[in-house]
Amino acid sequence: MRILLAGATGTLGTALLPMLVAAGHELLGVTRTAAGAARLTSMGVLPVQADVMDVEDLLAALDGRQVDAVIHQATAITGVPLFHRNLYATDALRDHGTANLLRAAAAVGARRFVTQSFFLGYGYRDHGTEPLGEDHPFAELTGHPGIDRHMRAMRSNEDQVLHAPGIEGIALRYGMFYGPEPATRRLMHLAKRRLLPALRPSGTTSVIHIHDAAAATMAALDSGRPGQPYNIVDDQPVTFTDYFRAVADVVGASPPRTVPGHLLAVLPYLHALMVRTHIRLSNHRAKRELGWTPDFPTHRAGLAAVANG
Numbered sequence: 001m002r003i004l005l006a007g008a009t010g011t012l013g014t015a016l017l018p019m020l021v022a023a024g025h026e027l028l029g030v031t032r033t034a035a036g037a038a039r040l041t042s043m044g045v046l047p048v049q050a051d052v053m054d055v056e057d058l059l060a061a062l063d064g065r066q067v068d069a070v071i072h073q074a075t076a077i078t079g080v081p082l083f084h085r086n087l088y089a090t091d092a093l094r095d096h097g098t099a100n101l102l103r104a105a106a107a108v109g110a111r112r113f114v115t116q117s118f119f120l121g122y123g124y125r126d127h128g129t130e131p132l133g134e135d136h137p138f139a140e141l142t143g144h145p146g147i148d149r150h151m152r153a154m155r156s157n158e159d160q161v162l163h164a165p166g167i168e169g170i171a172l173r174y175g176m177f178y179g180p181e182p183a184t185r186r187l188m189h190l191a192k193r194r195l196l197p198a199l200r201p202s203g204t205t206s207v208i209h210i211h212d213a214a215a216a217t218m219a220a221l222d223s224g225r226p227g228q229p230y231n232i233v234d235d236q237p238v239t240f241t242d243y244f245r246a247v248a249d250v251v252g253a254s255p256p257r258t259v260p261g262h263l264l265a266v267l268p269y270l271h272a273l274m275v276r277t278h279i280r281l282s283n284h285r286a287k288r289e290l291g292w293t294p295d296f297p298t299h300r301a302g303l304a305a306v307a308n309g
């Protein structure tokens with residue numbers, strides 16, 4: 001297939017590109033920068049230098065191209081989001097960015113479209129102990145302006161892609177990424193300096209190693225059912241406290257010190273995520289329909305691989 005990948009230079013794109021090339025696909029990678037274009041060229045990928053937020057720019061850069069599938073992995077998450085405003089640019093990429101990429105897909109004749117969605121679309125709250133499947137309500141409004149802005153964007157992204165006429169649309173609700181990438185390495189660095197907290201109380205989350213997220217994306221491109229979302233998470237939800245303990249353990253650091261969770265209240269986004277939210281996702285549909293299983297079924301296995309890599 002000939003595939004247009006937006007976000008080709010990002011964390012997931014970087015893991016995904018070599019897998020797609022090894023599977024024999026021909027790749028076009030979107031990037032805004034000359035440096036990104038040079039990097040993509042060196043990997044045998046045809047660069048499409050354009051801003052996804054500027055539809056005329058995007059269509060002009062694609063002029064005359066024909067493509068079979070589009071994968072949208074563009075985000076603007078430059079670090080750990082502390083405040084709701086840190087996600088506004090990513091919200092825009094999930095709303096207008098998705099609309100523009102769908103217009104581009106129509107222009108280049110693409111029939112298949114895989115988009116990056118996010119497990120926190122199920123809501124930043126306590127979901128109890130049962131793992132959530134894809135039929136659970138997604139991106140419901142809460143009345144909280146900060147959170148609702150993200151919910152509207154996640155809803156817009158999925159609605160546009162899953163219901164686009166003439167397009168086989170698939171949404172991948174990835175868990176929290178970790179792997180051989182800067183954010184995870186930063187956590188390991190903090191753990192060595194004993195600066196990661198053992199939060200009490202602590203929220204619960206679902207994570208996915210970046211390699212497994214990329215492999216699931218490949219599988220969804222081939223076998224995903226049009227109109228369906230898939231949870232892409234590992235087999236073992238984890239509290240942030242246990243996750244940070246595992247980070248410390250795999251790098252040989254002392255266990256994190258206990259910190260009252262309410263101290264995070266000054267960082268509203270982080271507090272909502274790491275203290276108030278308990279969310280466990282089921283990956284059964286992805287395993288059953290995509291024929292995918294994570295190589296790193298637990299965060300412990302994946303973190304050990306990162307530390308030893």
Ligand SMILES: NC(=O)c1ccc[n+]([C@@H]2O[C@H](COP(=O)([O-])OP(=O)(O)OC[C@H]3O[C@@H](n4cnc5c(N)ncnc54)[C@H](OP(=O)(O)O)[C@@H]3O)[C@@H](O)[C@H]2O)c1
Nearest residue numbers: 007008009010011031032036051052074075077176177183
């Ligand atoms: N599920 C999750 O937990 C999750 C999801 C996403 C990200 N993250 C985390 O956030 C951090 C950064 O992630 P990342 O590597 O994906 O982000 P990144 O390094 O900022 O990369 C984002 C990608 O999106 C592209 N992009 C952004 N805005 C664009 C625009 N307007 N037009 C065209 N392309 C655009 C960038 O392309 P150019 O810069 O080349 O133009 C780049 O390829 C990582 O630690 C990652 O793990 C986590």
